[in-house]
Amino acid sequence: MFYRDERLALFIDGSNLYAAAKTLGFDIDYKKLRAEFAHKGRLIRAKYYTALLEDQDYSPIRPLVDWLDYNGYTMVTKSAKEYTDAAGRRKVKGNMDLELAIDAMELSNAMDHMVLFSGDGDFRVLVEALQRKGVRVSVVSTIRCNPPMIADELRRQADNFIDLDDLRSIIGREQKSVNADEGGASFDD
Numbered sequence: 499m500f501y502r503d504e505r506l507a508l509f510i511d512g513s514n515l516y517a518a519a520k521t522l523g524f525d526i527d528y529k530k531l532r533a534e535f536a537h538k539g540r541l542i543r544a545k546y547y548t549a550l551l552e553d554q555d556y557s558p559i560r561p562l563v564d565w566l567d568y569n570g571y572t573m574v575t576k577s578a579k580e581y582t583d584a585a586g587r588r589k590v591k592g593n594m595d596l597e598l599a600i601d602a603m604e605l606s607n608a609m610d611h612m613v614l615f616s617g618d619g620d621f622r623v624l625v626e627a628l629q630r631k632g633v634r635v636s637v638v639s640t641i642r643c644n645p646p647m648i649a650d651e652l653r654r655q656a657d658n659f660i661d662l663d664d665l666r667s668i669i670g671r672e673q674k675s676v677n678a679d680e681g682g683a684s685f686d687d
Contacts, residue, residue, distance in 0.1 A: 525671040528562075625637070635657050
């Protein structure tokens with residue numbers, strides 16, 4: 499799947515990867531994730547895409563974004579838009595697909611292998627375009643839930659599919675237990 503001398507770039511659709519990991523019941527250790535793929539080839543870029551609600555006093559994703567920014571990831575963010583749908587429900591819109599696709603095409607001459615962390619079928623056309631330029635594309639998502647988190651057309655287009663669940667022992671955050679006399683709950687560090 500991977501060659502030590504190939505130039506490798508990670509493109510992470512943050513909300514999609516978070517949803518897949520949550521569905522599988524684990525948290526991603528981004529330090530381990532970056533180290534794992536840096537070991538597989540010459541990692542030239544690790545990009546993480548997410549939308550942020552800027553008008554909130556505290557965003558639960560802000561600590562992660564800051565940590566990633568200081569630890570070898572290139573952060574690509576934009577302000578999410580809040581709106582109320584026809585049923586009166588509060589919704590947040592912050593699609594980063596276009597930004598990811600443009601960045602991947604701009605970097606295509608500098609990479610040999612793209613690892614896309616997303617199951618979004620909208621990326622099938624991007625994968626096809628990169629392949630025409632000679633870039634191999636691996637897609638990381640999961641089929642081990644119902645319904646699968648990866649679009650069938652994206653999985654078919656990719657050169658390689660990696661099930662996120664197969665990476666759990668490599669990139670998952672360790673879970674630590676609290677003593678039973680403290681309620682028996684578990685927490686992450």
